[in-house]
Amino acid sequence: MYNQDALKKIVEKAISSLSYDTGSDRLTDPVKYVLSMGGKRLRPVLALMTCNIFSDKIDDAVIPAAGLEVFHNFTLVHDDIMDKADIRRNLPTVQSKWNVNQAILSGDVMAFIAIDCFLQSPPAIMHKVLRIFNRAAIDVCTGQQLDMDFEKSHIVSLDEYLVMIGLKTAALTAASARIGACFGGANDKNCSLAEEFGKNLGIAFQIQDDLLDLYGDTHVFGKALGGDIIANKKTFLFVKAMELAGNAQKKKLLELYTAGETDTSLKIKAVKSIYDELGIKTITENIAGEYVRSALSFLDLIEVVRERKAGMTEMINALLGRDY
Amino acid sequence: MYNQDALKKIVEKAISSLSYDTGSDRLTDPVKYVLSMGGKRLRPVLALMTCNIFSDKIDDAVIPAAGLEVFHNFTLVHDDIMDKADIRRNLPTVQSKWNVNQAILSGDVMAFIAIDCFLQSPPAIMHKVLRIFNRAAIDVCTGQQLDMDFEKSHIVSLDEYLVMIGLKTAALTAASARIGACFGGANDKNCSLAEEFGKNLGIAFQIQDDLLDLYGDTHVFGKALGGDIIANKKTFLFVKAMELAGNAQKKKLLELYTAGETDTSLKIKAVKSIYDELGIKTITENIAGEYVRSALSFLDLIEVVRERKAGMTEMINALLGRDY
Numbered sequence: 001m002y003n004q005d006a007l008k009k010i011v012e013k014a015i016s017s018l019s020y021d022t023g024s025d026r027l028t029d030p031v032k033y034v035l036s037m038g039g040k041r042l043r044p045v046l047a048l049m050t051c052n053i054f055s056d057k058i059d060d061a062v063i064p065a066a067g068l069e070v071f072h073n074f075t076l077v078h079d080d081i082m083d084k085a086d087i088r089r090n091l092p093t094v095q096s097k098w099n100v101n102q103a104i105l106s107g108d109v110m111a112f113i114a115i116d117c118f119l120q121s122p123p124a125i126m127h128k129v130l131r132i133f134n135r136a137a138i139d140v141c142t143g144q145q146l147d148m149d150f151e152k153s154h155i156v157s158l159d160e161y162l163v164m165i166g167l168k169t170a171a172l173t174a175a176s177a178r179i180g181a182c183f184g185g186a187n188d189k190n191c192s193l194a195e196e197f198g199k200n201l202g203i204a205f206q207i208q209d210d211l212l213d214l215y216g217d218t219h220v221f222g223k224a225l226g227g228d229i230i231a232n233k234k235t236f237l238f239v240k241a242m243e244l245a246g247n248a249q250k251k252k253l254l255e256l257y258t259a260g261e262t263d264t265s266l267k268i269k270a271v272k273s274i275y276d277e278l279g280i281k282t283i284t285e286n287i288a289g290e291y292v293r294s295a296l297s298f299l300d301l302i303e304v305v306r307e308r309k310a311g312m313t314e315m316i317n318a319l320l321g322r323d324y
Numbered sequence: 325m326y327n328q329d330a331l332k333k334i335v336e337k338a339i340s341s342l343s344y345d346t347g348s349d350r351l352t353d354p355v356k357y358v359l360s361m362g363g364k365r366l367r368p369v370l371a372l373m374t375c376n377i378f379s380d381k382i383d384d385a386v387i388p389a390a391g392l393e394v395f396h397n398f399t400l401v402h403d404d405i406m407d408k409a410d411i412r413r414n415l416p417t418v419q420s421k422w423n424v425n426q427a428i429l430s431g432d433v434m435a436f437i438a439i440d441c442f443l444q445s446p447p448a449i450m451h452k453v454l455r456i457f458n459r460a461a462i463d464v465c466t467g468q469q470l471d472m473d474f475e476k477s478h479i480v481s482l483d484e485y486l487v488m489i490g491l492k493t494a495a496l497t498a499a500s501a502r503i504g505a506c507f508g509g510a511n512d513k514n515c516s517l518a519e520e521f522g523k524n525l526g527i528a529f530q531i532q533d534d535l536l537d538l539y540g541d542t543h544v545f546g547k548a549l550g551g552d553i554i555a556n557k558k559t560f561l562f563v564k565a566m567e568l569a570g571n572a573q574k575k576k577l578l579e580l581y582t583a584g585e586t587d588t589s590l591k592i593k594a595v596k597s598i599y600d601e602l603g604i605k606t607i608t609e610n611i612a613g614e615y616v617r618s619a620l621s622f623l624d625l626i627e628v629v630r631e632r633k634a635g636m637t638e639m640i641n642a643l644l645g646r647d648y
Contacts, residue, residue, distance in 0.1 A: 022462055023491075027469040078432060082425040101406040101472060104428060108402060109465040111435050115458050119451070127443070127450060134439050138346055141433040145351040148425060167347075 054184025067117025143168025170202030378508025391441025467492025494526030
């Protein structure tokens with residue numbers, strides 16, 4: 001069986017082997033750039049590892065798995081335009097290195113390069129794989145819409161937040177796991193369990209991402225800390241804090257999130273101090289942990305000998321930085 | 325057999341029947357808006373009419389044909405951002421009615437709504453149809469890239485221009501005709517002939533579009549005349565004029581196309597007067613005509629009794645406003 005490192009190498013090789021048969025370097029240079037920026041390659045690794053739970057043969061799944069990463073990066077390129085983000089993974093974003101138009105168009109072509117990867121699936125499962133992927137792609141767009149809507153609403157409930165990341169983040173991790181299971185020849189029941197596993201895992205990762213945006217290590221995280229606070233993002237931390245805050249804290253948080261131009265480091269400090277008063281860091285870690293445990297309970301139900309799932313648990317522990 | 329009007333009605337009905345199962349009206353309102361703006365529905369009608377050449381049964385092709393229109397409108401929504409266009413078909417563009425971010429995201433979801441339409445093809449031809457479509461989608465992006473590149477280069481040769489519209493416009497009309505032929509059960513040879521037919525027709529339509537931008541009827545055309553000149557677009561008219569112009573005319577054209585902020589109506593008048601000196605209108609009509617005749621020669625080679633192709637010739641005459 002393959003471990004996380006081995007799968008990541010396979011994914012990197014597959015991504016760099018993709019040929020962009022477009023005839024325009026100007027169009028594909030940003031695509032190559034963004035795909036070479038690195039990252040955890042979570043979605044394709046998750047797909048291949050799920051496939052590997054059911055089957056020793058993962059070859060057919062490699063290019064479609066790369067397609068998941070291409071699609072994910074397409075959403076990042078467009079999200080960075082919408083967020084006016086200049087830096088990602090310590091490097092200039094496409095819209096900042098080139099320009100907005102180039103980022104729109106290079107993003108667009110990535111959507112179809114992703115489809116091209118899925119079209120290389122074996123005929124027997126291609127239709128199924130494409131349907132799973134395409135449903136997730138639409139969900140991811142809806143999630144991004146909800147995230148944009150949240151910028152305009154002062155109050156976002158925890159339920160609304162969970163619906164949003166369920167679509168924006170977890171729909172694709174769910175699809176990745178389900179697609180992987182499909183390639184591994186899993187039956188419908190196991191495919192559904194894999195999907196639920198991927199969904200809960202995606203929610204856990206997003207909550208942890210929200211946490212790392214403020215409490216992470218800048219160097220590892222790849223951008224300055226507190227970016228979500230500067231952008232008034234309704235993250236898990238903010239939503240949970242608003243739920244728990246007393247009237248004075250709530251008023252202060254809202255003021256901080258609705259004030260115009262302010263000293264950003266003061267703003268981050270002020271919001272963080274309320275989070276700290278409320279114990280948001282620990283609460284967030286605990287809730288992320290609950291989603292991981294929920295994911296693992298679905299993994300547990302998958303009807304395959306336990307040993308085949310050990311690599312997955314190992315990967316999750318490594319990515320979350322603690323043992324579950 | 326179906327004529328153009330009947331097919332357009334079928335297409336309109338199919339487009340308005342599409343359900344956008346996203347759960348966010350904010351995301352899909354711009355999609356509904358742009359798809360209800362009207363237009364010739366050239367690509368789906370072309371697909372259905374090509375299907376109908378080979379088969380009386382066109383039902384299976386209707387939703388995939390609508391997918392071609394959804395994709396085409398996705399490219400328009402994003403092109404309008406890149407061109408900073410406020411008006412299309414006499415109505416505000418998505419980016420002007422909503423905003424750039426909404427136009428990016430609603431455009432994105434249309435790409436996957438289009439894929440969803442193709443996923444409703446019968447299993448036996450779905451893979452083939454998706455491959456044809458996806459190749460065209462990538463080509464359309466490349467064509468848009470070349471068009472953007474042209475904005476920065478003073479001199480664009482006629483060959484470069486033809487490569488650009490071959491990708492930006494004709495790749496999708498070619499795919500539409502080929503996909504239609506597939507649905508009609510045509511053999512490979514006839515599918516390829518249909519594709520060549522669609523390709524030449526697309527080039528002819530684009531050249532005519534370039535012509536109508538300056539010499540058309542504002543009301544019918546749906547936007548103010550001369551927009552391409554204001555935007556310094558390297559249209560067929562400009563490229564051909566630069567090819568035929570004497571040194572003084574060439575110098576003047578380049579000056580007009582590189583000057584910064586100027587009185588737009590004076591600029592249009594000055595460029596048009598050079599075009600008129602060079603007889604560009606007639607030359608353009610003639611070249612568009614050559615591409616139509618080339619398209620018709622491929623239609624002629626399609627191995628189906630002549631009567632089944634009569635509706636296509638009729639539609640082309642109606643769309644081009646003269647008899648071929």
